[in-house]
Amino acid sequence: MHRIPSFFRTTMLVLWVAGCGGRSADAGAGGALGTGGVTGSIGTGTGSGTGGSNVKLDTGLGGSSGAVPDTGTAGGSGCDKDLSGTWDLFASSLGTGIVRGTLVVSKDGFSLTTSSSQLTYDAQGPSATWKHSDYYNEFPTTRLISVQNTPAAANTGSFPVVIGGHWVLQSNRETCTLDVAADKVTGNCTVNGSDYDVGGDDWPWDVLPSPENGLHYTVLRTDALASQFGDFGGNWTARSDSGSPQNCKIKLESNTATTSCNANNNFNGDLHLTIGTDCVASGVTPSGSEVSARRR
């Protein structure tokens, strides 16, 4: 159970930085909400997964691609213009060597698959599904995530998934809202009860960050820079309303993304990501995990 979560966390961290350009970083882990504003939970227990919205998952764990139409697989355009396509992906974690994955990205969403996990975001729904199993692949679990979006214009450059607008993400126990604009991202999550942060067994805490219950996170662009991430290119600062000095500085410039966080969580430290012109991307996360991906 330790391998895949850290793989997904690493990859989602990179995706989030590349795609959204912002997260706050107070004690809880920052402004939640991965790429495209996915959040939420709804644990449906083990087995094949039932209920929920119109997720079109057509493969089991370890399947080839997931729900996202493979529209960009050919990778016809340069990665500085469009990251759509199917990517071979590696991530490292201590003591476990390399974990392999496949990432499929298009304007219709994305899926990220390893041998025992799959996270899918369907932008058409919109909805998201998180399937994972234990270390021995014995207990598959499916979590369906409800997503509502009121779109707003925000040019994400080469990142094909729409992320601008107002988002509401809901699960059995948590509700998160997120507003994404070209120069400002705000987010807030509330949890029923007195939980310290968003988590528990109906939240994919090992995939997405766990923001603190009730805090408001703000990520502000302080100046714009030329970047393949469109409007999101620039220097950003992230904070929460907790009054804590913890913060993150984020820079999206040209083909690189860097974050530097002073936080009491996994985001403390520096993250670097570079997307090469040959469609090979790689970087290092604050925990020391490394990731590399190459578009087929």
Added chain:
Amino acid sequence: MSARRGWRWLVVLGCLLLAIRPSAYGRTPQALKLEIATGQKPVSRERTTPSVAMLVLNAMPEARRQLLADSLAKLAAAVDKKKNPLFVSLDDGEERSVVHELIAQTMPAFSAAASLAAGSWPSREGDVQVRAVYRCAAKRQCVSLDGTPGNDEGERRARFLAWPLGYAVFLAVEGRAELDKVAEALRAPGSFQIGLVLTSAELHSLRASPALLPLQRNAKHLVKTMPKSRPPLLETLANLANAGTGKDRLAWLRLPPDTILVVPRLGALATSDQFVADVRSRLRAVGAKVEWLASPK
């Protein structure tokens, strides 16, 4: 045949043998290649083993081995202190910071070593398998690691899947003393690009050094005393403790004795031009005369 004529033939034969001797990687028909096979096969996970830990330790200069030994000693002291029934722990910050430091220190090298030691590299779906061979099987796509990469998509994907070789730099250095000097220069701290630097001998056996003994002794002690709730760290420590024992997992990789393999970090595959520039500048600094046998750029 007269004796004089016989000598002449012997000289010619000797010259021919010298010309084709496998003095450097990539010079002979037996040069290392990547063989690409298609068709579904089960994918196994790359494991960290004592062989992998041996590669990591061999890729460390002595000063770095000493640093790791010191970190392990600090961790051992923290763990022992906690085991004392008279000690009341208020927070485990000290232990956590040592662990964090250890992780940051070793993870890139462990990743590169584990992937290198695998010896074959399948895609996640198992539909493509790449392995290192000296002679490709008939009708299989074959990628030579000599020179710089080509533009063929199959080759480029194979190089990515088999990144510890496909994105590596291979150098030939003349003379044992020069070999060690060049390897040390390449291992100097400060690179965010270089993952492993290994001479051909270091692929197969543990290099002895003064720091090795306390390092492995502390690793062994920690395996015995640390709480079992940290399985990845414990596994890493056990592998460090047992490095140099067991089967040679790189028996398939036989490089000429004058060769140095420089593997990039996994997190630096997108910046292979910087990786090559880093290798080049370190070689320049030491004034080494080397031959570049293979390079990703």
